[in-house]
Amino acid sequence: MPTNENEKKFQHPVNANLDHSPKKAMLLSIIPGMGQIYNKRLFKGLILFVLFAAFTVMMFEFIAGGLQGLITLGVEPRVDDSRVFLIEGILALIFTTFYGIFYYFNIQDAKVEARRIRDGWRPGTVMENFRNAWDRSFPYVLIGPGFMLLIFVVILPILFMAFLAFTNYNLYNAPPRNILQWVGFDNFIRLVTIAEWRTTFFSVLSWTLTWTFVATTLSIGLAMFLAILTNDKRLKGTRIIRTVLILPWAVPGFVTIIIFSALFNDNFGAINTDIILPLFGTTIPWMSNVMWSRIAIIMIQVWLGFPYVYALFSGVLKGISDDWYEAADMDGATKWQKFMNITFPHLMFATGPILLTQYTFNFNNFNIIYLFNEGGPAVRGQSAGGTDILISWVYNLTFTNSQYSMAAAISLILGLIVATFAFFQFRRSRSFKDEGNF
Amino acid sequence: MSKLFERMQKKQLTRKQKSKIEVAFIYLIIAVMFIIIFYPLFWAFAISMNTSSNLYTASLSPENWSLDNYRWLFTNPRSDYLLWYRNTLFVSTVVTVVTTLLVTFTAYAFSRYRFKGRTYGLYAFLLLQMFPVLMAMVALYILLNTIGLLDNLWGLILIYIGGNIPMNAFLVKGYLDTLPKSLDESAKMDGAGHFRIFFQILLPLAKPILSVVALFNFMAPFMDFILPRIVLRSPENFTLALGLYNFVNAQFSNNFSRFAAGAVLIAIPIATVYLVLQKYLISGLASGATKG
Numbered sequence: 001m002p003t004n005e006n007e008k009k010f011q012h013p014v015n016a017n018l019d020h021s022p023k024k025a026m027l028l029s030i031i032p033g034m035g036q037i038y039n040k041r042l043f044k045g046l047i048l049f050v051l052f053a054a055f056t057v058m059m060f061e062f063i064a065g066g067l068q069g070l071i072t073l074g075v076e077p078r079v080d081d082s083r084v085f086l087i088e089g090i091l092a093l094i095f096t097t098f099y100g101i102f103y104y105f106n107i108q109d110a111k112v113e114a115r116r117i118r119d120g121w122r123p124g125t126v127m128e129n130f131r132n133a134w135d136r137s138f139p140y141v142l143i144g145p146g147f148m149l150l151i152f153v154v155i156l157p158i159l160f161m162a163f164l165a166f167t168n169y170n171l172y173n174a175p176p177r178n179i180l181q182w183v184g185f186d187n188f189i190r191l192v193t194i195a196e197w198r199t200t201f202f203s204v205l206s207w208t209l210t211w212t213f214v215a216t217t218l219s220i221g222l223a224m225f226l227a228i229l230t231n232d233k234r235l236k237g238t239r240i241i242r243t244v245l246i247l248p249w250a251v252p253g254f255v256t257i258i259i260f261s262a263l264f265n266d267n268f269g270a271i272n273t274d275i276i277l278p279l280f281g282t283t284i285p286w287m288s289n290v291m292w293s294r295i296a297i298i299m300i301q302v303w304l305g306f307p308y309v310y311a312l313f314s315g316v317l318k319g320i321s322d323d324w325y326e327a328a329d330m331d332g333a334t335k336w337q338k339f340m341n342i343t344f345p346h347l348m349f350a351t352g353p354i355l356l357t358q359y360t361f362n363f364n365n366f367n368i369i370y371l372f373n374e375g376g377p378a379v380r381g382q383s384a385g386g387t388d389i390l391i392s393w394v395y396n397l398t399f400t401n402s403q404y405s406m407a408a409a410i411s412l413i414l415g416l417i418v419a420t421f422a423f424f425q426f427r428r429s430r431s432f433k434d435e436g437n438f
Numbered sequence: 439m440s441k442l443f444e445r446m447q448k449k450q451l452t453r454k455q456k457s458k459i460e461v462a463f464i465y466l467i468i469a470v471m472f473i474i475i476f477y478p479l480f481w482a483f484a485i486s487m488n489t490s491s492n493l494y495t496a497s498l499s500p501e502n503w504s505l506d507n508y509r510w511l512f513t514n515p516r517s518d519y520l521l522w523y524r525n526t527l528f529v530s531t532v533v534t535v536v537t538t539l540l541v542t543f544t545a546y547a548f549s550r551y552r553f554k555g556r557t558y559g560l561y562a563f564l565l566l567q568m569f570p571v572l573m574a575m576v577a578l579y580i581l582l583n584t585i586g587l588l589d590n591l592w593g594l595i596l597i598y599i600g601g602n603i604p605m606n607a608f609l610v611k612g613y614l615d616t617l618p619k620s621l622d623e624s625a626k627m628d629g630a631g632h633f634r635i636f637f638q639i640l641l642p643l644a645k646p647i648l649s650v651v652a653l654f655n656f657m658a659p660f661m662d663f664i665l666p667r668i669v670l671r672s673p674e675n676f677t678l679a680l681g682l683y684n685f686v687n688a689q690f691s692n693n694f695s696r697f698a699a700g701a702v703l704i705a706i707p708i709a710t711v712y713l714v715l716q717k718y719l720i721s722g723l724a725s726g727a728t729k730g
Contacts, residue, residue, distance in 0.1 A: 083580050083584075084584060087580070087581065087584060135632075136553070138547075138551070138632050139547040139553045139556075140547075140553065142543040142546055142547035142551075143543070143547045143548075143559070145540055145543070146540040146541065146543065146544040146603050147544075147559075149540070149596070149599060149600045149603065150566065150603055150604070152600070153571075153596055153599070153600025153601065154566055154569070154571065154574075154600050154601060154603075154604075155566075156577075157571075157574035157577035157578050157581060158569060158573070158574050158577070160574065160577035160580070160581070161574045161576070161577045226467075226468075226471065229464050229467060229468070230464075230468070232461070232464060234457065234460075234461050235461065235465075241468055244472055244475060244476075245468075245471065245475070246712075247475055247479075247709070248475055249712075250705075250708060250709045250712040251479065251705045251708070251709065252657070252660050252661040252679065252701075252704055252708060253661050254661055254662070254663050254679050254682075254683065255482075255682075255701040255704060255705060256478060256479075258683070258686055258701075259478050259479075259481065259482045259698075259701070260478060262686075263478060263481065270481060303474065303475075303478075357567075357605075364570045364573070366570075366572055366664055367662075367663070367664065371663075371683075391570070391572065391573065394573075394575075395572075395664075398576050404576055407576065408576065411573050411574070414573065415568075415569055415573055418568045418569070419565055419568055419569070
């Protein structure tokens with residue numbers, strides 16, 4: 001290489017190497033490792049080269065095949081399984097992304113190091129470099145295992161779901177018997193143009209939003225009310241009271257929902273036979289009337305949901321200094337004023353983001369809808385029951401009606417709603433603002 | 439003078455009385471809450487002690503209570519209850535240990551290191567924790583089928599761990615952020631390595647939040663029936679929730695007392711763990727909440 005000669009000629013007093021070109025290092029890095037060798041990091045360059053070469057040789061066939069399969073989704077029915085093609089295609093996409101990221105970093109690394117060499121920096125011994133590399137990559141080592149798992153267990157299925165929404169996978173067109181086709185936005189278009197789909201979709205969506213808002217807000221309200229009551233210093237036995245109030249959370253939810261579903265049963269449920277019938281002389285159709293079902297489900301969810309928030313609030317209330325209240329008393333503040341100006345802001349400030357997760361939780365609270373009466377009762381003219389929320393509707397479409405593509409399309413809409421809502425709320429919340437200038 | 443004193447006393451008395459009435463009201467409200475909380479739990483317990491397994495003829499009075507249903511669960515050859523309990527404990531334990539470890543590593547990196555891609559990683563975690571694993575149910579089913587982990591407890595464990603990471607990592611990161619950075623910086627000055635700082639300084643301080651995370655993860659498999667339902671097929675692989683659900687799903691009113699007995703036995707270990715860790719739990723929750 002000519003650099004050796006140049007280096008001697010232009011030796012700068014502060015040992016800067018004005019002739020060492022970052023651009024050249026970048027260009028050389030098109031073959032991974034070469035730029036590093038140009039930077040006199042022979043060892044590093046060789047390792048990079050070998051790693052990239054090995055990855056390319058090993059994965060090329062898989063990636064090329066996978067990407068091709070992702071486009072065709074198979075050719076021969078019964079031989080080619082479109083689902084496997086989809087999965088392999090997504091894996092190929094993920095590997096390609098990784099390859100691209102590493103490739104980019106390889107070029108960036110060569111450039112940055114070349115620039116530093118030009119400005120007078122000299123790489124140390126192999127041991128020193130190794131230690132530096134270890135220090136810098138330590139956070140990645142920490143994150144690595146969890147991140148890998150996330151990719152395969154969470155991201156891969158979500159991508160699969162997203163791709164599925166653009167195919168025509170249903171009961172009559174199912175691999176491996178048939179080959180799937182890409183159908184573009186057909187599923188989404190059908191959802192809003194075909195009358196039966198449209199009415200079902202919008203009625204389920206509006207109930208989902210109502211349910212989320214009412215059930216969660218009631219839980220939070222009850223929790224706040226009880227937390228303030230039990231924080232009263234005149235009370236005795238608060239430890240026991242707190243423990244009992246948190247009890248509904250300690251008992252597994254599916255157990256209590258099944259118990260409630262027996263209690264609310266139209267015919268033999270204890271709520272009808274022991275409470276409503278003796279008091280009012282009639283029974284309430286908790287399971288077979290849409291409105292009563294909804295009321296029952298909301299009540300049950302408040303029972304299930306308030307303890308967690310209550311525990312949160314109790315912890316925060318304990319931490320509010322008495323000085324605030326004493327100062328307020330001096331100024332002659334009423335109870336309501338103290339609540340509005342001291343207690344409430346403290347609670348919201350401390351628990352805001354977690355309260356939001358309560359809303360997103362109920363938005364997708366499959367368990368209670370399904371276990372109470374499987375989303376029922378049936379409603380005429382639509383393919384979902386009266387209490388079905390989006391996610392339980394998706395479950396029915398998947399496992400009872402085998403409308404896989406439609407289910408995937410609705411899941412995608414569901415995911416987008418949740419993601420946008422939560423994302424903007426989180427950005428606005430304090431915890432993420434702090435993060436910026438941490 | 440004495441008149442004024444009298445009036446003051448009177449006012450004081452009424453204030454005292456007012457306070458007493460207030461406290462009585464608070465107790466009354468708490469009593470109502472106690473009834474609402476205990477009624478369904480007691481009802482289920484009473485049903486589980488009934489000899490008749492039929493809901494129509496079951497009675498709540500403790501006169502002729504017996505342990506027949508419990509005995510049936512443990513001794514009847516047709517009952518898989520013990521097997522389910524063992525399966526669930528196995529899943530819970532593995533999930534708890536692995537998740538807590540992975541989450542702690544991840545949260546430590548996000549809280550204490552500044553590295554390329556950190557902000558993107560945080561955003562990604564934030565987004566991912568919004569997506570319930572359930573949303574991709576068909577995909578999970580087909581994926582596990584392809585790699586041969588369908589109807590296998592390890593498949594279930596994998597999904598639990600993966601799904602739990604983002605949210606728990608955020609919880610732990612929020613807690614670690616509140617611990618003073620000067621602690622680990624001074625340790626670094628003294629020449630402590632990455633792992634030493636982590637294990638000897640941060641880990642002991644993070645104990646409260648870690649016990650919360652461990653508890654969440656331990657309880658999850660006991661409470662969840664839908665993922666096992668998608669993943670597991672054969673009754674000898676069932677977890678408790680799925681097994682018990684199938685009890686009542688098959689013939690609701692006839693098996694209910696057996697379901698109730700099984701449910702009581704689930705609630706006991708969970709409530710126990712919960713009560714033991716209650717102190718950690720509430721403080722951990724609150725500190726996790728102050729910084730999402």
